[in-house]
Amino acid sequence: MRLVKSLQFKYLLIIFAALLFLPLSIPIVSGLVSLPFLALENDNRSASYQGFEQLTTSWHREAEKLGTATEAEIRETLDELHKKKYPGSQIFWVDKEGNTKDRFSYTENLPDKWTPSYTVKYMKEHHDANPFTVVAFLGNDIANGFMVIEVDRSLVQSTVSKLTEKFGFLYFYVILITLILFIIFSWLFFRNIHKRLLRLSNAMENKSELGIPETVAISKMDEIGQLENSFNQMITELEQSRLREQNEETLRKDLIANLSHDLRTPLTTIRAQLSLVKAEVTTAKGTDALEAIDQKIDFISKLIDNLFSYTLLSAKKYPYNPEKTEMNRFFRTLAANWYPVFEEKGFEIDISIQSEPVLWEIDQQWMERIIENLLQNVLRHASDGKYIGLFLTDNRLTIQDKGTGFKETSEQQGARIGLTIVEVMINEMSLKWSIDTGETGTSITIYQ
Numbered sequence: 001m002r003l004v005k006s007l008q009f010k011y012l013l014i015i016f017a018a019l020l021f022l023p024l025s026i027p028i029v030s031g032l033v034s035l036p037f038l039a040l041e042n043d044n045r046s047a048s049y050q051g052f053e054q055l056t057t058s059w060h061r062e063a064e065k066l067g068t069a070t071e072a073e074i075r076e077t078l079d080e081l082h083k084k085k086y087p088g089s090q091i092f093w094v095d096k097e098g099n100t101k102d103r104f105s106y107t108e109n110l111p112d113k114w115t116p117s118y119t120v121k122y123m124k125e126h127h128d129a130n131p132f133t134v135v136a137f138l139g140n141d142i143a144n145g146f147m148v149i150e151v152d153r154s155l156v157q158s159t160v161s162k163l164t165e166k167f168g169f170l171y172f173y174v175i176l177i178t179l180i181l182f183i184i185f186s187w188l189f190f191r192n193i194h195k196r197l198l199r200l201s202n203a204m205e206n207k208s209e210l211g212i213p214e215t216v217a218i219s220k221m222d223e224i225g226q227l228e229n230s231f232n233q234m235i236t237e238l239e240q241s242r243l244r245e246q247n248e249e250t251l252r253k254d255l256i257a258n259l260s261h262d263l264r265t266p267l268t269t270i271r272a273q274l275s276l277v278k279a280e281v282t283t284a285k286g287t288d289a290l291e292a293i294d295q296k297i298d299f300i301s302k303l304i305d306n307l308f309s310y311t312l313l314s315a316k317k318y319p320y321n322p323e324k325t326e327m328n329r330f331f332r333t334l335a336a337n338w339y340p341v342f343e344e345k346g347f348e349i350d351i352s353i354q355s356e357p358v359l360w361e362i363d364q365q366w367m368e369r370i371i372e373n374l375l376q377n378v379l380r381h382a383s384d385g386k387y388i389g390l391f392l393t394d395n396r397l398t399i400q401d402k403g404t405g406f407k408e409t410s411e412q413q414g415a416r417i418g419l420t421i422v423e424v425m426i427n428e429m430s431l432k433w434s435i436d437t438g439e440t441g442t443s444i445t446i447y448q
Contacts, residue, residue, distance in 0.1 A: 010189065010222075011186075011189060014182070014185050014186060014189060015182075018178060018179075018181070018182040049086075049151065049155045049156050051156065051157075052132060052156050052157075055132070055134060055149075055151065055156055056134050059134045059136050059147075059149050060134075060136045060140070062077070062081060062136070062147075063136035063137060063138050063139070063140070063146070063147055064136075064139060064140050065077075066138045066139065066147070067138055067139015067140065067141060067144055068139065069138075071095070071101065074093060074101075074102075074138070074147075075101070075102045078091050078093060078102060078104060078147065079102075079104060082104040082105065086149060086151065088151070088152065088155055089104075089105070089149050089150065089151045089155075090103075090104065090105045090106040090107070090131070090149070090150040090151075091103070091104040091105070091106065091147070091148065091149050091150075092104065092106045092110065092147070092148055093138075093145065093146065093147035093148065094114055094145050094146055094147075094148075095145040096143055096144050096145040097145075098113055098114040098115070098145075099112065099113060099114075100112055100113075100114065106150070123135065126150070130152065130153045131150040131151055131152045131153065132150070132151050132152070132153050132156050133148065133149070133150045134148070134149050135147075135148050136148075193224065196219065196224050196228075197224065199216060200216055200224075200227070200228060200231060203215070203216045203231070204231075211242070212235060212238045212239055212242060213235055214235070215231075215232040215235050215236070216228050216231065216232065218232070249314075253311050253314065267297055267300060267301055267304075270297060271294070271297055274290060274293060274294060274297070277290065278290055302376070303417070306373070306417045306418050306421055307417060309369070309421055310417060310420060310421050310424070313421065313424045313425070313428075314424075319363075319365070320363050320366065320428065321363050321365075322361050322362055322363050322429065323361070323362070323363070323364070324359055324360075324361055325359065325360055325361075325362050325364055325367070326357055326358065326359060327358040327359070327360050327392060327397065328353055328354065328355070328356075328357060328358055328392060330364065330367070331353060331371075331390070331392050331397060332353055334368060334371050334372075335351050335353075335390050338372075338375055339351075341375075341379070342379075342388050345379065345383065345386075346386055347383075347386050347387060347388050348386060348387045348388070349388055349390075350387070350388070350389040350390070350391075350400075351389075351390045351391075352389075352390070352391045352392070352393060353390075353391075353392045353393075354392055354393050354394075358392060358395055360431075360448060361429075361430075362429050362431075363429065366425045366428075366429060367425075367429075369421070369425065370421075370422050370425050370426065370446070371397075371399070373418035373419070373421060373422050374399050374418075374422060374444055375388070375399065376418060377418060377419065378399070378401045378403070381403055382401035382402065382403025382404070382441070382442065383403070384403055384404065385401050385402030385403040385404075385441060386402070387400075387401055387402040387441070388400070388401055389401070395447060395448060396445050396446070396447040397445065397446045397447070398443060398444065398445045398446075399443075399444050400441065400442070400443045400444075401441050401442055402440065402441040403441055403442060404439060405437040405438050405439055405440075405441065405442055426446060430448075431446055431447065431448060432446070432447055432448070433445060433446045433447070
Protein backbone atom coordinates (compact mmCIF):
# COMPACT_ATOMS: atom_id res chain seq x y z
CA MET A 1 0.00 0.00 0.00
CA ARG A 2 2.85 2.39 0.80
CA LEU A 3 4.48 1.59 -2.57
CA VAL A 4 1.27 2.49 -4.45
CA LYS A 5 1.15 5.91 -2.75
CA SER A 6 4.83 6.67 -3.39
CA LEU A 7 5.99 9.28 -5.89
CA GLN A 8 8.34 6.73 -7.45
CA PHE A 9 5.44 4.41 -8.27
CA LYS A 10 3.38 7.26 -9.74
CA TYR A 11 6.18 8.39 -12.02
CA LEU A 12 6.88 4.80 -13.13
CA LEU A 13 3.15 4.56 -13.92
CA ILE A 14 3.44 7.62 -16.18
CA ILE A 15 6.42 6.08 -18.01
CA PHE A 16 4.62 2.73 -18.34
CA ALA A 17 1.51 4.44 -19.73
CA ALA A 18 3.63 6.29 -22.31
CA LEU A 19 5.44 3.08 -23.37
CA LEU A 20 2.14 1.18 -23.54
CA PHE A 21 0.27 3.93 -25.40
CA LEU A 22 2.84 4.17 -28.19
CA PRO A 23 2.65 0.57 -29.56
CA LEU A 24 -1.13 0.42 -29.04
CA SER A 25 -1.78 3.73 -30.76
CA ILE A 26 -0.14 2.71 -34.06
CA PRO A 27 -2.54 -0.19 -34.90
CA ILE A 28 -5.48 1.84 -33.61
CA VAL A 29 -4.61 4.75 -35.90
CA SER A 30 -3.96 2.34 -38.77
CA GLY A 31 -7.34 0.75 -38.27
CA LEU A 32 -9.21 4.03 -38.04
CA VAL A 33 -7.58 5.31 -41.22
CA SER A 34 -7.60 2.12 -43.32
CA LEU A 35 -10.92 0.43 -42.48
CA PRO A 36 -13.08 2.80 -44.55
CA PHE A 37 -10.76 2.35 -47.51
CA LEU A 38 -10.59 -1.42 -47.13
CA ALA A 39 -14.37 -1.64 -47.07
CA LEU A 40 -14.57 0.10 -50.46
CA GLU A 41 -11.54 -1.66 -51.99
CA ASN A 42 -13.53 -4.29 -53.93
CA ASP A 43 -15.74 -1.61 -55.45
CA ASN A 44 -12.87 0.58 -56.59
CA ARG A 45 -10.68 -1.97 -58.42
CA SER A 46 -10.66 -5.42 -59.91
CA ALA A 47 -10.15 -8.44 -57.72
CA SER A 48 -7.18 -9.38 -59.96
CA TYR A 49 -5.13 -6.51 -58.64
CA GLN A 50 -4.34 -7.93 -55.25
CA GLY A 51 -0.74 -6.88 -55.28
CA PHE A 52 2.43 -6.86 -57.34
CA GLU A 53 3.39 -10.42 -56.52
CA GLN A 54 -0.11 -11.76 -57.20
CA LEU A 55 -0.27 -9.97 -60.57
CA THR A 56 3.16 -11.31 -61.58
CA THR A 57 2.21 -14.90 -60.64
CA SER A 58 -1.15 -14.69 -62.40
CA TRP A 59 0.35 -13.24 -65.64
CA HIS A 60 2.99 -15.98 -65.82
CA ARG A 61 0.28 -18.57 -65.29
CA GLU A 62 -1.75 -17.15 -68.22
CA ALA A 63 1.38 -17.12 -70.43
CA GLU A 64 2.10 -20.75 -69.59
CA LYS A 65 -1.33 -21.75 -70.95
CA LEU A 66 -0.56 -20.17 -74.36
CA GLY A 67 2.58 -22.17 -75.16
CA THR A 68 0.98 -24.08 -78.07
CA ALA A 69 -1.79 -21.62 -78.94
CA THR A 70 -2.21 -20.08 -82.39
CA GLU A 71 -2.01 -16.34 -83.01
CA ALA A 72 -5.80 -16.12 -83.13
CA GLU A 73 -6.12 -17.95 -79.84
CA ILE A 74 -3.48 -15.72 -78.29
CA ARG A 75 -5.26 -12.60 -79.57
CA GLU A 76 -8.62 -13.79 -78.29
CA THR A 77 -7.23 -14.75 -74.88
CA LEU A 78 -5.35 -11.44 -74.38
CA ASP A 79 -8.42 -9.48 -75.48
CA GLU A 80 -10.56 -11.27 -72.92
CA LEU A 81 -7.93 -10.76 -70.16
CA HIS A 82 -7.72 -7.06 -71.02
CA LYS A 83 -11.46 -6.48 -70.94
CA LYS A 84 -12.55 -8.70 -68.09
CA LYS A 85 -9.71 -9.65 -65.77
CA TYR A 86 -7.32 -6.71 -66.10
CA PRO A 87 -9.34 -3.60 -66.89
CA GLY A 88 -7.29 -0.43 -67.23
CA SER A 89 -4.17 -2.37 -68.27
CA GLN A 90 -2.05 -2.11 -71.44
CA ILE A 91 -1.16 -5.39 -73.14
CA PHE A 92 0.83 -6.45 -76.18
CA TRP A 93 2.70 -9.57 -77.31
CA VAL A 94 5.69 -10.44 -79.45
CA ASP A 95 5.95 -13.68 -81.45
CA LYS A 96 8.93 -15.99 -81.60
CA GLU A 97 10.44 -14.14 -84.59
CA GLY A 98 10.47 -10.90 -82.55
CA ASN A 99 7.54 -9.23 -84.39
CA THR A 100 5.21 -6.99 -82.45
CA LYS A 101 1.72 -8.37 -82.65
CA ASP A 102 -1.58 -7.27 -81.17
CA ARG A 103 -1.84 -4.28 -78.81
CA PHE A 104 -4.62 -3.73 -76.35
CA SER A 105 -4.91 -0.12 -75.15
CA TYR A 106 -1.16 0.30 -75.58
CA THR A 107 -0.44 3.81 -76.79
CA GLU A 108 3.35 4.06 -76.67
CA ASN A 109 5.56 3.46 -79.69
CA LEU A 110 6.87 -0.06 -80.16
CA PRO A 111 9.19 -1.35 -82.85
CA ASP A 112 7.80 -3.70 -85.45
CA LYS A 113 10.84 -5.90 -85.01
CA TRP A 114 12.44 -6.46 -81.59
CA THR A 115 16.20 -6.70 -81.41
CA PRO A 116 18.14 -7.99 -78.42
CA SER A 117 19.47 -4.50 -77.71
CA TYR A 118 15.99 -2.94 -77.79
CA THR A 119 14.65 -5.74 -75.61
CA VAL A 120 17.34 -5.04 -73.02
CA LYS A 121 16.63 -1.29 -73.23
CA TYR A 122 12.89 -1.88 -72.76
CA MET A 123 13.43 -4.16 -69.76
CA LYS A 124 15.84 -1.65 -68.18
CA GLU A 125 13.49 1.31 -68.63
CA HIS A 126 10.45 -0.52 -67.26
CA HIS A 127 12.11 -2.22 -64.32
CA ASP A 128 10.66 -0.95 -61.06
CA ALA A 129 8.95 1.92 -62.88
CA ASN A 130 5.42 3.19 -63.29
CA PRO A 131 3.44 1.64 -64.90
CA PHE A 132 4.21 -1.73 -63.31
CA THR A 133 5.40 -4.07 -66.06
CA VAL A 134 5.33 -7.88 -66.18
CA VAL A 135 6.96 -9.84 -69.05
CA ALA A 136 6.15 -13.55 -69.35
CA PHE A 137 7.33 -16.06 -71.98
CA LEU A 138 4.61 -18.00 -73.77
CA GLY A 139 4.58 -21.53 -72.43
CA ASN A 140 7.46 -20.51 -70.19
CA ASP A 141 9.72 -20.99 -73.23
CA ILE A 142 11.91 -18.15 -74.47
CA ALA A 143 11.65 -19.49 -78.01
CA ASN A 144 7.85 -18.97 -78.19
CA GLY A 145 7.90 -15.18 -77.75
CA PHE A 146 6.54 -13.21 -74.84
CA MET A 147 3.55 -11.19 -73.71
CA VAL A 148 3.63 -7.97 -71.68
CA ILE A 149 1.15 -6.30 -69.36
CA GLU A 150 1.60 -2.77 -67.98
CA VAL A 151 -0.63 -1.59 -65.09
CA ASP A 152 -0.58 1.70 -63.28
CA ARG A 153 0.96 1.09 -59.87
CA SER A 154 -1.98 2.76 -58.12
CA LEU A 155 -4.20 -0.12 -59.30
CA VAL A 156 -1.85 -2.83 -58.09
CA GLN A 157 -0.69 -1.26 -54.86
CA SER A 158 -2.54 -2.48 -51.76
CA THR A 159 -4.74 -0.13 -49.78
CA VAL A 160 -2.45 -0.39 -46.75
CA SER A 161 0.55 0.59 -48.85
CA LYS A 162 -1.35 3.51 -50.30
CA LEU A 163 -2.41 4.65 -46.88
CA THR A 164 1.14 4.25 -45.58
CA GLU A 165 2.41 6.54 -48.31
CA LYS A 166 -0.48 8.97 -47.97
CA PHE A 167 -0.99 9.00 -44.22
CA GLY A 168 2.44 7.88 -42.98
CA PHE A 169 2.89 11.27 -41.33
CA LEU A 170 0.12 10.31 -38.91
CA TYR A 171 2.43 7.78 -37.22
CA PHE A 172 4.99 10.52 -36.74
CA TYR A 173 2.31 12.71 -35.19
CA VAL A 174 1.19 9.86 -32.93
CA ILE A 175 4.74 9.44 -31.65
CA LEU A 176 5.09 13.21 -31.31
CA ILE A 177 1.78 13.52 -29.43
CA THR A 178 2.78 10.65 -27.14
CA LEU A 179 6.07 12.38 -26.38
CA ILE A 180 4.31 15.72 -25.78
CA LEU A 181 1.77 14.09 -23.47
CA PHE A 182 4.57 12.38 -21.58
CA ILE A 183 6.39 15.71 -21.19
CA ILE A 184 3.18 17.47 -20.09
CA PHE A 185 2.27 14.83 -17.50
CA SER A 186 5.87 14.73 -16.27
CA TRP A 187 5.89 18.51 -15.98
CA LEU A 188 2.59 18.50 -14.08
CA PHE A 189 3.93 15.73 -11.85
CA PHE A 190 7.13 17.59 -10.99
CA ARG A 191 5.34 20.95 -10.76
CA ASN A 192 3.13 19.49 -8.04
CA ILE A 193 6.25 18.22 -6.25
CA HIS A 194 7.88 21.65 -6.62
CA LYS A 195 4.80 23.43 -5.21
CA ARG A 196 4.70 21.14 -2.20
CA LEU A 197 8.43 21.54 -1.55
CA LEU A 198 8.10 25.32 -1.97
CA ARG A 199 5.23 25.34 0.53
CA LEU A 200 7.41 23.39 2.95
CA SER A 201 10.27 25.87 2.36
CA ASN A 202 7.97 28.84 3.01
CA ALA A 203 6.73 27.19 6.19
CA MET A 204 10.34 26.97 7.40
CA GLU A 205 10.80 30.71 6.81
CA ASN A 206 7.50 31.89 8.33
CA LYS A 207 8.02 31.72 12.06
CA SER A 208 5.58 32.06 14.93
CA GLU A 209 5.92 34.23 18.03
CA LEU A 210 8.17 31.59 19.56
CA GLY A 211 10.58 31.93 16.64
CA ILE A 212 9.67 28.44 15.38
CA PRO A 213 8.22 27.63 11.91
CA GLU A 214 4.55 26.75 11.78
CA THR A 215 3.26 23.29 10.87
CA VAL A 216 2.06 22.45 7.36
CA ALA A 217 -1.03 20.61 6.18
CA ILE A 218 -0.31 17.10 4.90
CA SER A 219 -2.03 16.57 1.55
CA LYS A 220 -0.80 13.08 0.60
CA MET A 221 1.10 10.41 2.48
CA ASP A 222 3.81 9.90 -0.13
CA GLU A 223 7.52 10.64 0.35
CA ILE A 224 6.89 14.39 0.61
CA GLY A 225 3.92 13.73 2.90
CA GLN A 226 6.21 11.70 5.17
CA LEU A 227 8.69 14.59 5.10
CA GLU A 228 5.89 17.03 6.02
CA ASN A 229 4.82 14.72 8.83
CA SER A 230 8.39 14.52 10.17
CA PHE A 231 8.63 18.32 9.85
CA ASN A 232 5.44 18.76 11.88
CA GLN A 233 6.70 16.37 14.55
CA MET A 234 9.97 18.32 14.71
CA ILE A 235 8.03 21.61 15.06
CA THR A 236 5.94 20.13 17.87
CA GLU A 237 9.05 18.96 19.70
CA LEU A 238 10.71 22.36 19.18
CA GLU A 239 7.66 24.17 20.55
CA GLN A 240 7.60 21.95 23.62
CA SER A 241 11.34 22.44 24.07
CA ARG A 242 11.02 26.22 23.64
CA LEU A 243 8.20 26.37 26.21
CA ARG A 244 10.30 24.35 28.66
CA GLU A 245 13.21 26.67 27.94
CA GLN A 246 11.09 29.74 28.56
CA ASN A 247 9.75 28.30 31.80
CA GLU A 248 13.28 27.44 32.95
CA GLU A 249 14.51 30.91 31.91
CA THR A 250 11.68 32.58 33.83
CA LEU A 251 12.41 30.42 36.85
CA ARG A 252 16.13 31.25 36.63
CA LYS A 253 15.50 34.98 36.33
CA ASP A 254 13.05 34.95 39.22
CA LEU A 255 15.55 32.97 41.27
CA ILE A 256 18.37 35.43 40.54
CA ALA A 257 16.13 38.43 41.25
CA ASN A 258 14.94 36.95 44.55
CA LEU A 259 18.46 35.86 45.48
CA SER A 260 19.84 39.33 44.72
CA HIS A 261 17.19 40.90 46.90
CA ASP A 262 17.72 38.40 49.71
CA LEU A 263 21.50 38.98 49.67
CA ARG A 264 21.31 42.76 49.67
CA THR A 265 19.54 42.90 53.08
CA PRO A 266 22.14 40.93 55.09
CA LEU A 267 24.99 42.73 53.32
CA THR A 268 23.51 46.06 54.35
CA THR A 269 23.23 44.81 57.93
CA ILE A 270 26.82 43.50 57.91
CA ARG A 271 28.10 46.82 56.54
CA ALA A 272 26.20 48.72 59.31
CA GLN A 273 27.53 46.44 62.04
CA LEU A 274 31.02 46.72 60.56
CA SER A 275 30.94 50.51 60.93
CA LEU A 276 30.12 50.06 64.63
CA VAL A 277 32.97 47.57 65.10
CA LYS A 278 35.48 49.95 63.48
CA ALA A 279 35.09 52.38 66.39
CA GLU A 280 36.00 49.61 68.85
CA VAL A 281 39.09 48.35 66.98
CA THR A 282 42.26 50.27 67.83
CA THR A 283 45.09 48.08 66.53
CA ALA A 284 46.51 48.48 63.00
CA LYS A 285 46.13 44.77 62.29
CA GLY A 286 42.45 44.85 63.23
CA THR A 287 41.89 47.96 61.14
CA ASP A 288 43.46 46.26 58.09
CA ALA A 289 41.26 43.23 58.60
CA LEU A 290 38.12 45.35 58.81
CA GLU A 291 39.21 47.21 55.66
CA ALA A 292 39.64 43.90 53.82
CA ILE A 293 36.20 42.76 54.98
CA ASP A 294 34.70 46.04 53.81
CA GLN A 295 36.30 45.61 50.38
CA LYS A 296 34.93 42.09 50.06
CA ILE A 297 31.47 43.30 51.04
CA ASP A 298 31.74 46.00 48.40
CA PHE A 299 32.87 43.41 45.85
CA ILE A 300 29.96 41.09 46.65
CA SER A 301 27.52 43.99 46.50
CA LYS A 302 28.74 45.02 43.05
CA LEU A 303 28.68 41.42 41.86
CA ILE A 304 25.06 41.06 42.98
CA ASP A 305 24.25 44.33 41.26
CA ASN A 306 25.86 43.10 38.01
CA LEU A 307 24.03 39.79 38.22
CA PHE A 308 20.72 41.55 38.75
CA SER A 309 21.42 43.98 35.90
CA TYR A 310 22.31 41.13 33.55
CA THR A 311 19.06 39.39 34.43
CA LEU A 312 17.07 42.52 33.57
CA LEU A 313 18.99 42.97 30.32
CA SER A 314 18.32 39.36 29.28
CA ALA A 315 14.62 39.83 30.00
CA LYS A 316 14.55 43.11 28.02
CA LYS A 317 13.34 44.88 31.17
CA TYR A 318 16.31 47.17 31.75
CA PRO A 319 15.18 50.81 31.08
CA TYR A 320 16.54 52.07 27.77
CA ASN A 321 16.16 55.71 26.67
CA PRO A 322 18.56 56.66 23.87
CA GLU A 323 19.18 60.30 22.99
CA LYS A 324 21.70 62.45 21.14
CA THR A 325 24.62 62.97 23.51
CA GLU A 326 27.76 65.10 23.20
CA MET A 327 30.36 62.53 24.16
CA ASN A 328 33.06 65.16 24.84
CA ARG A 329 31.21 66.65 27.81
CA PHE A 330 29.79 63.32 28.96
CA PHE A 331 33.17 61.54 28.98
CA ARG A 332 34.92 64.52 30.57
CA THR A 333 32.43 64.46 33.48
CA LEU A 334 32.96 60.71 34.05
CA ALA A 335 36.73 61.11 33.89
CA ALA A 336 36.56 63.90 36.50
CA ASN A 337 34.46 61.72 38.83
CA TRP A 338 36.90 58.79 38.62
CA TYR A 339 40.09 60.85 38.71
CA PRO A 340 40.29 60.97 42.53
CA VAL A 341 39.69 57.22 42.76
CA PHE A 342 42.66 56.35 40.54
CA GLU A 343 44.77 59.10 42.04
CA GLU A 344 44.21 57.64 45.51
CA LYS A 345 45.36 54.21 44.21
CA GLY A 346 48.59 55.76 42.87
CA PHE A 347 47.73 55.38 39.14
CA GLU A 348 49.34 57.40 36.43
CA ILE A 349 46.35 59.06 34.72
CA ASP A 350 46.41 60.02 31.03
CA ILE A 351 43.30 61.81 29.69
CA SER A 352 42.87 63.11 26.13
CA ILE A 353 39.48 64.38 24.82
CA GLN A 354 39.24 66.05 21.43
CA SER A 355 37.72 69.51 21.23
CA GLU A 356 35.54 68.89 18.15
CA PRO A 357 32.03 67.75 19.20
CA VAL A 358 31.35 64.02 19.04
CA LEU A 359 27.64 63.12 18.97
CA TRP A 360 26.41 59.59 19.69
CA GLU A 361 22.89 58.19 19.98
CA ILE A 362 23.13 56.50 23.40
CA ASP A 363 21.39 55.93 26.71
CA GLN A 364 23.53 57.97 29.08
CA GLN A 365 22.86 55.67 32.07
CA TRP A 366 23.84 52.65 29.98
CA MET A 367 27.02 54.30 28.73
CA GLU A 368 27.90 55.39 32.28
CA ARG A 369 27.36 51.80 33.43
CA ILE A 370 29.61 50.53 30.60
CA ILE A 371 32.48 52.92 31.41
CA GLU A 372 32.20 52.31 35.18
CA ASN A 373 32.33 48.53 34.66
CA LEU A 374 35.44 48.89 32.49
CA LEU A 375 37.13 51.22 35.00
CA GLN A 376 36.29 48.88 37.88
CA ASN A 377 37.88 46.05 35.90
CA VAL A 378 41.04 48.12 35.63
CA LEU A 379 41.07 48.62 39.40
CA ARG A 380 40.49 44.93 40.10
CA HIS A 381 42.58 43.26 37.39
CA ALA A 382 45.17 45.80 36.21
CA SER A 383 46.13 47.62 39.40
CA ASP A 384 49.70 46.29 39.13
CA GLY A 385 50.30 48.43 36.06
CA LYS A 386 49.39 51.65 37.91
CA TYR A 387 48.27 53.26 34.66
CA ILE A 388 44.92 54.34 33.23
CA GLY A 389 44.41 56.06 29.88
CA LEU A 390 41.10 57.70 28.92
CA PHE A 391 40.91 58.90 25.31
CA LEU A 392 38.18 60.29 23.05
CA THR A 393 39.69 60.90 19.62
CA ASP A 394 38.57 60.27 16.05
CA ASN A 395 35.07 59.33 17.19
CA ARG A 396 36.50 56.48 19.31
CA LEU A 397 36.39 56.08 23.08
CA THR A 398 39.37 54.16 24.45
CA ILE A 399 40.22 52.90 27.95
CA GLN A 400 43.78 51.65 28.30
CA ASP A 401 45.79 50.06 31.13
CA LYS A 402 49.20 48.45 31.60
CA GLY A 403 48.11 45.34 33.48
CA THR A 404 48.97 41.71 32.74
CA GLY A 405 46.08 41.23 30.30
CA PHE A 406 42.92 39.13 30.33
CA LYS A 407 44.81 35.87 30.02
CA GLU A 408 46.21 36.24 33.50
CA THR A 409 44.09 35.05 36.42
CA SER A 410 42.86 37.34 39.14
CA GLU A 411 41.65 36.77 42.66
CA GLN A 412 38.42 38.48 41.57
CA GLN A 413 37.99 36.58 38.31
CA GLY A 414 34.24 36.19 38.80
CA ALA A 415 33.74 39.93 38.46
CA ARG A 416 34.10 39.57 34.67
CA ILE A 417 30.32 39.33 34.43
CA GLY A 418 30.68 43.09 34.11
CA LEU A 419 32.22 42.59 30.65
CA THR A 420 29.20 40.52 29.66
CA ILE A 421 26.94 43.40 30.65
CA VAL A 422 29.17 45.77 28.66
CA GLU A 423 28.86 43.59 25.55
CA VAL A 424 25.06 43.32 25.82
CA MET A 425 24.64 47.09 26.31
CA ILE A 426 27.00 47.97 23.45
CA ASN A 427 25.14 45.67 21.08
CA GLU A 428 21.76 47.03 22.14
CA MET A 429 22.92 50.59 21.43
CA SER A 430 24.16 49.50 17.96
CA LEU A 431 27.76 50.32 18.86
CA LYS A 432 30.88 48.26 18.28
CA TRP A 433 33.86 47.49 20.46
CA SER A 434 37.21 45.76 20.29
CA ILE A 435 39.66 44.44 22.92
CA ASP A 436 43.41 44.36 22.39
CA THR A 437 45.00 42.58 25.33
CA GLY A 438 48.44 41.21 26.09
CA GLU A 439 51.14 40.97 28.74
CA THR A 440 51.88 44.71 28.45
CA GLY A 441 48.28 45.81 28.99
CA THR A 442 44.75 45.99 27.61
CA SER A 443 43.11 48.54 25.33
CA ILE A 444 39.31 48.58 24.98
CA THR A 445 37.81 50.76 22.21
CA ILE A 446 34.14 51.64 21.69
CA TYR A 447 33.04 53.20 18.40
CA GLN A 448 30.08 53.69 16.14
